[in-house]
Amino acid sequence: MIDHNHALSLTRQARALGISRGSVYYLPRPPSAADLALMRRIDRLHLDYPFAGSRMLQGLLNAEGHSVGRRHVATLMRKMGIEALYRRPNTSKPTPGHKVYPYLLRNLPVIRPNQAWAMDITYFPMARGFVYLAAVVDWFSRRVLAWRLSITLEAAFCIEAVEEALARYGTPDIFNTDQGSQFTSIDFIKTLTDADVKISMDGKGAWRDNVFVERLWRTIKYEEVYLHACTSVPEARTAIARYLIFYNTRRPHSSLDRKTPDQAYFNTPKPILAAA
Template identity: 40%
Template sequence: MEKRELISPEYINLSVSAQCKLIGLQRSSYYFKPKGESLVNQRLMKAIDRKFLECPFYGVERMTDYLRGLGYHVGVKRIRRLYRLMNLRTIYPKRNLSKAKATDYKYPYLLKGLKIECPNHVWQADITYIPMFRGFMYMFAIIDVYSRRIVGWSISNTMSMEWCREILLDTIRTEGRPEIFNTDQGSQFTSPHFVNSLLGSGIKVSMDGKGRALDNVFIERFWRSLKQEYVYLNPPNGGMDLYRGVKTYVEFYNGQRKHTGTGFIPNDLFFESKAS
């Protein structure tokens, strides 16, 4: 029996993260079975994902028109549902931006003009859709903006707040805490439980403005690299294949891949030189 089979998400007295820790399993390696849609919808979602990486300003109507041009007989209603399912947020400003839900926590964007001078100064986080050979899953990742290191990540077939919160707390335990934590205004990140976990750790909360393309740019660049350099080239066949592939890619991204922002020094070496 694999260790993953010992985990019970339904057990309310012990979180999945705590269960993983108890049996010596990395939280990032625990996931549920991939989610499925019809084969047609899976093809549509893969086509949408590729195009959205190139054109994040494509709303539902423009994407529908693009897909029709590829030969798909689709309507706006179907594409709007798939956008929600894939957690896609178009970057153009929406109407009624001043009207926020009273139950949501909204915080200002703190990174404008900020000089980021050391590791753990600013972390950014986001969730993305990951297409697979059959079905799809979601990935949550946290990047250290200064060193460009992926400091925490996990894969699941849900986008729950609790999942994101567990990875956040695990990452704080292993990497220390950042001064500022930046996300978009997704429901997972505006949840009182998620926000209070940050504030309770003495972390400043920063949130992107709606329709802002560059506010969370570093994690968006990572998604683009991950998908173009791994997922699209080698579509994972199952959750275990996806986990192993992402783990290998993150190790490459942190330890070998070079970035202009770090002076073409691999992220791990850059981090060690600045942390010492």
């Protein structure tokens, strides 16, 4: 809204808009190489010790030779969109206008595709920089129905993934997420309510509620992300697309009686292996 070529001075424009003059000149700085290295290490530690908060992660990093304070670790965790996963009292209040829905999947047997879908976001490290990956997953078959990459944690890329999943695979009975701001946003909720989907949200810090999506992130990162350091967002998008085709169509799951997610979702039998 600030026009550097306007007849009004920048100071008067800032005053008219009710913003500080300093913000007019602020340019966001990308994370330093040292911070990116720390974020990549924090990401791995978070996968191995999801219950670790900033204090524990600081201790683990210091033990590895990284000199970093707890507050800086907490800042990087917020930037990455991660937090310690453990059950604790929910004393936080939702943003005004953002409704938090109850958890609907506790003790509910999920016995068929499209009975329940889940969605989550994870930090995706690259050789230089990072992006965020959001995915819609069928709870029964573990099939990834739609996904998107984004350089910010806005709700728009999550909504795009949901809209694609609804258009391609129909409507689930229940859609489960955590209580992240992307999933409690008015536009995201409207996308689901317009499709007449029941909305379910994990209890804050209740890691068991969405644990299999956390397992999906661990699988993707250890089998793809950490083996191939992508150098750009297009390269990361191509790599994730390639891996998720493999994940859905060829990778068997022990929890699915060694079926692939595609076989479980589309109710097709396992292939018969020829005798050696």
